[in-house]
Structures are given as structure tokens and as C-alpha cells.
Amino acid sequence: MAQVLCLGVLFCAQTHEPLKISERTRQPNLNVSTSRKGRLNRLLKPHKLNIEVSPHRAVSAVRLMRIELGGAFADLLNDKGKGSGDNEMAYVERTLGFCTRELKDQDLRLVTDIVGGTIRWRRYLDHLIISLCHDKNTYKSLEPLLLQILRIGFYEIVKLNMPPYAVVDENVRLAKTALRPGAGNMVNGILRKLVLLKEGKSLPLPKVEGDDRAQARALATLYSHPVWMVRRWTKYLGQEEAINLMIWNNNDPSFSLRANHRRGVSRAALVTRLNELKVPHQISLHLQEFVRIKTGLQTVIQAGLLREGLCSVQDESAGLVVSVMDPQPGESIVDCCAAPGGKTLYMASHLNGQGMVFAVDINKGRLRILKETAKSHHVDGVITTIHADLRTLVNNSPVKSNKVLLDAPCSGLGVLSKRADLRWNRKLEDMEQLKNLQDELLDAASLLVNPGGVLVYSTCSIDPGENDERVAAFLLRHPEFHIDPVDRYVPADFVTDNGFYLSNPVKHSLDGAFAARLIRAL
Numbered sequence: 001m002a003q004v005l006c007l008g009v010l011f012c013a014q015t016h017e018p019l020k021i022s023e024r025t026r027q028p029n030l031n032v033s034t035s036r037k038g039r040l041n042r043l044l045k046p047h048k049l050n051i052e053v054s055p056h057r058a059v060s061a062v063r064l065m066r067i068e069l070g071g072a073f074a075d076l077l078n079d080k081g082k083g084s085g086d087n088e089m090a091y092v093e094r095t096l097g098f099c100t101r102e103l104k105d106q107d108l109r110l111v112t113d114i115v116g117g118t119i120r121w122r123r124y125l126d127h128l129i130i131s132l133c134h135d136k137n138t139y140k141s142l143e144p145l146l147l148q149i150l151r152i153g154f155y156e157i158v159k160l161n162m163p164p165y166a167v168v169d170e171n172v173r174l175a176k177t178a179l180r181p182g183a184g185n186m187v188n189g190i191l192r193k194l195v196l197l198k199e200g201k202s203l204p205l206p207k208v209e210g211d212d213r214a215q216a217r218a219l220a221t222l223y224s225h226p227v228w229m230v231r232r233w234t235k236y237l238g239q240e241e242a243i244n245l246m247i248w249n250n251n252d253p254s255f256s257l258r259a260n261h262r263r264g265v266s267r268a269a270l271v272t273r274l275n276e277l278k279v280p281h282q283i284s285l286h287l288q289e290f291v292r293i294k295t296g297l298q299t300v301i302q303a304g305l306l307r308e309g310l311c312s313v314q315d316e317s318a319g320l321v322v323s324v325m326d327p328q329p330g331e332s333i334v335d336c337c338a339a340p341g342g343k344t345l346y347m348a349s350h351l352n353g354q355g356m357v358f359a360v361d362i363n364k365g366r367l368r369i370l371k372e373t374a375k376s377h378h379v380d381g382v383i384t385t386i387h388a389d390l391r392t393l394v395n396n397s398p399v400k401s402n403k404v405l406l407d408a409p410c411s412g413l414g415v416l417s418k419r420a421d422l423r424w425n426r427k428l429e430d431m432e433q434l435k436n437l438q439d440e441l442l443d444a445a446s447l448l449v450n451p452g453g454v455l456v457y458s459t460c461s462i463d464p465g466e467n468d469e470r471v472a473a474f475l476l477r478h479p480e481f482h483i484d485p486v487d488r489y490v491p492a493d494f495v496t497d498n499g500f501y502l503s504n505p506v507k508h509s510l511d512g513a514f515a516a517r518l519i520r521a522l
């Protein structure tokens with residue numbers, strides 16, 4: 001322990017109401033109480049207010065454009081549940097040239113559904129849009145906002161089964177107001193064609209037939225995933241399992257909350273709070289601090305439970321990786337790729353104030369988030385952050401630990417239901433680069449393990465190339481390590497034939513995650 005404590009010194013550780021409108025499109029009443037700077041600025045500046053355009057569609061269209069152009073994440077929520085931006089409506093005004101009325105809670109839920117769903121179903125929706133345009137060139141020449149409006153309309157009609165003619169009218173109005181009358185006419189024509197085809201049960205969808213490639217292309221469209229993922233999963237899992245996985249990825253994600261007992265919050269207390277907030281929940285079958293919720297995350301966020309550190313959003317699949325680590329009071333643990341800190345914080349809570357988790361990460365910003373969260377979780381006394389590239393850090397380090405976690409950067413193929421946009425951002429080429437990085441990080445992490453000590457390698461991927469194959473390649477390079485089967489640490493249902501931990505989204509209704517326990521010979 002003393003040796004590991006040196007690590008921090010050696011490597012410069014950083015110790016530890018809706019607006020009142022007098023007349024349509026005129027300036028809103030300024031007697032609106034608001035604490036948010038963005039909203040206040042908007043009120044003080046002259047602006048155009050349009051109350052005919054539905055706010056959730058305007059916000060969804062703008063958010064979708066920002067996500068596609070790289071300016072926002074599909075899954076980030078602030079404590080008002082209003083997305084990653086400080087003021088959603090300010091983006092709308094800047095992008096569209098007008099704002100709408102403020103979003104109500106039900107609008108916010110619609111924005112979340114529409115943005116997440118439209119992103120997930122993008123390939124499927126675009127296939128229908130292309131089929132209903134005159135030709136592919138018309139589709140290719142669609143301006144970004146018009147394309148997003150069409151995608152929203154298609155998604156609302158085909159996947160949300162919303163009343164079709166209301167959807168047509170609303171999206172036509174948005175296109176006319178935000179773009180020009182001609183754009184509205186185009187949206188009208190295409191959406192009406194779609195409504196007729198849907199009513200006649202004759203949507204132009206591909207058939208799964210022909211050779212492997214053709215079948216993969218058809219499945220990729222029908223279940224809206226990149227072709228390379230379909231081919232990879234068909235190879236590893238078979239077609240039926242691959243389809244089930246894609247269905248899982250396209251469903252609304254569920255979340256788990258971990259009660260923070262370091263803040264004196266037991267799971268029973270968290271359950272009482274969720275009952276008060278009327279958030280439906282289920283007790284975790286596998287981990288005693290965890291509770292699952294399918295809906296109501298925004299309510300939890302708005303109630304301040306996360307901000308106050310009373311609980312965290314953490315998937316049980318990640319909690320089970322910590323079970324594989326089996327952290328005990330008094331231990332010194334090195335967490336090699338720690339930020340933003342989900343596992344560090346959970347491990348730290350197991351230490352009961354005795355011991356230390358050295359949290360290493362190359363990303364300073366994410367490490368800062370870890371430090372701040374550690375404070376609100378009351379575990380900052382047992383966490384030391386180290387901003388470093390693990391690969392160079394270990395070159396200078398003669399120190400070792402008995403427990404080292406490498407939660408490696410990975411494709412995230414196990415968490416696609418939560419990360420709606422990730423499937424479109426990941427490329428096949430990334431897999432090779434990630435595997436090389438994982439090998440380098442495994443080699444580096446192994447240098448920190450004491451004889452007899454344990455190295456846990458984990459990912460949030462279900463891809464054998466990033467999991468079993470990385471461990472097998474590591475063991476060939478490092479015969480001084482051997483596998484310690486994880487059956488003593490996680491339920492038998494999660495243990496693979498090789499003795500590794502694997503959560504399977506379809507089988508366990510959790511994110512996909514992997515962990516291997518490797519012991520260094522004495």
C-alpha cells in the first residue's frame with residue numbers, strides 16, 4: 001500500500017413558466033421570473049416569437065442538426081432535463097430565426113423520444129425518404145434542416161404512430177416558417193405519400209434475401225444499424241441473435257440508479273424517494289445498492305438527486321465489473337482509465353474511508369468531473385487523481401499495487417441503446433485502432449501489478465475482438481499472468497466458459513460489459 005501511495009507523489013498527483021404573450025410574434029411580457037442568464041438575455045433582446053410552431057418539433061429539429069454537425073450529444077441532460085445546451089430555445093432562435101413558447105415537461109419528454117428515436121432509426125427513415133423522393137439526387141440535395149424535419153415527420157408517423165394528418169400539418173408549418181413556403185409544400189407532398197403507403201401497409205422496405213452481403217444490407221436498413229455491425233454480429237452471434245440485439249438497441253433504454261451509502265442513502269431510502277417522485281422502479285436482482293428505472297430519469301434529475309450526490313446513474317453491468325474487482329476497506333487500488341469515474345466512485349464507496357483509489361486518466365476535463373463528483377459523494381478522501389497517459393506513467397514507475405483495474409477505451413458496442421448516435425459514429429476501422437490501444441494499455445497496466453496481485457481488464461463492449469481475444473493475446477505476451485475465474489464474484493449467469501464476466505443486453509436486459517480477472521504469478 002505504501003508503495004502505491006508513492007505513485008501519487010512521483011507523478012504529481014492532483015490530490016486529492018411559460019412566457020406570457022400579449023400578441024402573436026410580438027415581444028413577450030417581460031414580467032417573467034427567470035434565473036437563467038440565457039433566457040434573460042433572450043428576453044432583453046428583440047426577438048421573434050412564434051406560437052404556431054410546436055416547440056418540441058422546433059427544439060428536436062435544431063438539436064438533431066447540432067448532433068449531426070457534432071455540436072451536442074444525444075444523451076446528455078442537465079439538471080433541468082433540457083439537453084446539453086444551457087438554453088435550448090436560444091439555439092432554436094439562433095438557428096431558425098424565431099423562438100417558440102417554452103417547453104413544458106410533456107414537450108421535454110417528446111423531445112427526448114423524438115431525438116433519440118430519429119437518430120436510432122436514421123438509416124430506416126432515410127431509406128423511406130429516398131424511396132419517396134423523386135430520385136436519390138433530390139434526397140442528397142435536401143438542406144440539413146429540411147432533412148431533419150422530414151425525418152421527424154417520418155418517425156412520428158411510422159414509429160410513434162402519432163395521428164398522421166396532425167403530424168403532416170405541424171411539420172409543414174415548421175418547414176414553411178423556418179425555411180420557405182416551397183419547403184413546406186415538399187414536406188406536405190412526401191409526408192402525405194407516406195401516410196397513404198402506411199395506411200395501405202405497403203411501405204417500400206427491403207426483403208431479407210440473396211447472399212450474406214445483400215441480407216446484411218437489408219437487415220441494416222430494417223433494423224437501422226451500419227452494415228458492418230450487422231455482418232460482425234451475424235458472424236459472432238448468428239442472424240437471430242443479431243436481430244434481437246438490434247431490437248434491444250432500438251428500444252428506449254432503461255437506467256439504473258446506485259444509492260450512495262457514503263451519503264447515508266440506503267437503497268430503501270432511495271426507493272422511498274422514488275415513490276414520492278412517482279418514478280416506477282424495480283430492485284436490482286444482482287446488486288444491493290441498485291434500483292432500475294425505465295422512465296422518470298428526468299424527474300430524478302430535476303429533483304436534484306444526482307446533483308446532491310444522493311445517488312448516481314450507473315448501469316448494473318458496470319456495477320458488476322466492480323464486483324469482479326471486489327474492493328475491500330484498506331486496499332490501495334489503481335484505476336488506470338478512471339474518468340469520468342463511475343467505477344472509481346463505486347470502488348471508493350466500498351473502502352469505508354480506509355484505503356485509496358488512484359484514478360489515472362489522460363483526459364483532464366473528465367478527471368475534473370471525477371474529482372467534483374467524488375466530493376459530492378463524500379469519497380474524495382479516498383481518491384487521488386493522476387492526470388497522465390498510462391503508457392508513459394508506468395515507464396517512470398517502480399511502484400506496484402495488488403489491485404489494478406483497466407477499464408479500457410472501447411467501441412461501446414455494448415451500450416448502443418443508451419448512446420443513440422454512437423452506432424453512426426463508430427467505423428469498422430476504429431476496431432483495429434482500439435485493439436492496438438487496448439493491447440498497449442494492458443501491457444502498461446500489467447507493470448503496475450504486484451506478484452500475486454490482480455489485474456482486471458474490462459470494456460463496455462460485447463465484441464470478442466475487444467474482449468476474449470485481447471485477453472488471449474495478452475496471456476501469450478505475459479505468461480506470468482493466468483485467468484482467475486469470476487464465478488466467486490458475480491452470479492453464475494454472467495460467467496462465460498472461459499471464466500470471464502459478460503453481460504448480454506438481450507439475455508440480461510442490461511448494457512453489455514466484459515471483465516477478466518488476471519492474476520500475476522508470485
Ligand SMILES: C[S@@+](CC[C@H](N)C(=O)[O-])C[C@H]1O[C@@H](n2cnc3c(N)ncnc32)[C@H](O)[C@@H]1O
Pocket residue numbers: 318336337338339340341342343344360361362363366388389390391407408409410
Ligand atoms: C471507458 S472510459 C473509462 C470509464 C470509467 N472507468 C468509468 O467507469 O467511468 C476510458 C477512459 O480511458 C481514458 N484513456 C484513454 N487513453 C488513455 C491513456 N493512454 N492513458 C490513460 N487514460 C486513457 C479516456 O480518457 C477515458 O476516460
